[in-house]
Amino acid sequence: MSKKGAFICIEGLDGCGKTTQAKLLAKKLGKSHSAVYTAEPSRGKIGTYIRKSYLYGEKRLSSVLEALLFAADRIEHVETEVLPALNEGRLVISDRYVYSSLAYQGAAGLSLEWIKKVNEHALQPDLAVFIDVNPNTVMSRLKPKKSVMENLETQQKVREIYLEFVEKGSLTRINGDKPQNEVAKEVYEVVTKFLNAPR
Numbered sequence: 001m002s003k004k005g006a007f008i009c010i011e012g013l014d015g016c017g018k019t020t021q022a023k024l025l026a027k028k029l030g031k032s033h034s035a036v037y038t039a040e041p042s043r044g045k046i047g048t049y050i051r052k053s054y055l056y057g058e059k060r061l062s063s064v065l066e067a068l069l070f071a072a073d074r075i076e077h078v079e080t081e082v083l084p085a086l087n088e089g090r091l092v093i094s095d096r097y098v099y100s101s102l103a104y105q106g107a108a109g110l111s112l113e114w115i116k117k118v119n120e121h122a123l124q125p126d127l128a129v130f131i132d133v134n135p136n137t138v139m140s141r142l143k144p145k146k147s148v149m150e151n152l153e154t155q156q157k158v159r160e161i162y163l164e165f166v167e168k169g170s171l172t173r174i175n176g177d178k179p180q181n182e183v184a185k186e187v188y189e190v191v192t193k194f195l196n197a198p199r
């Protein structure tokens, strides 16, 4: 396998299993590819604000403000975590990335073109994986811990936007409506196929 650094992101609805799968993958590829797990919102100042003060707060911010905060956090995430690891030749696995902004703020009514524009300086991922789970399933998984973005209608809209990117070929879809170990196997296959292909 090539030792060249690569940037992979794992996307999907809240509760679809992104954190579970991204961490498992980072563990599996830890030795062979010096894989590192990162996540958005990031551990930086803006990411911490998003997570602590807003995401589990009372109400949503305006969608424009949301999109700008996530875009700003993304730049910080790339500059402080992703690029330094890539420069060391490591495999970076990000739990959410730019497709989350497109899907969630797109579902909130913003144009995808504008969201792309404000994220224009965010590094392109080399591979983007979408763990596709039925919105009804994720709602039941999430019962005790819901963020401001989680209701069935939102999840359905978010999924539709993710699927548009699957159709366009920018996201690789994985069936997440299966037991964790089976989803993990499929994620691993897609990622190793990508890593073994000439780049």
Ligand SMILES: Nc1ncnc2c1ncn2[C@@H]1O[C@H](COP(=O)(O)OP(=O)(O)OP(=O)(O)O)[C@@H](O)[C@H]1O
Residues within 6 Å of the ligand: 012, 013, 014, 015, 016, 017, 018, 019, 020, 021, 141, 176, 177, 178, 179, 180, 181, 183
């Ligand atoms: N394939 C699966 N089948 C059943 N339950 C699962 C599966 N994958 C994950 N879970 C469970 O669903 C819950 C949510 O998983 P996880 O935290 O990995 O999702 P997530 O996509 O990271 O969610 P969030 O968007 O809220 O961060 C956890 O309790 C996890 O154990």
Ligand SMILES: [Mg+2]
Residues within 6 Å of the ligand: 018, 019, 020, 095
């Ligand atoms: Mg998670």
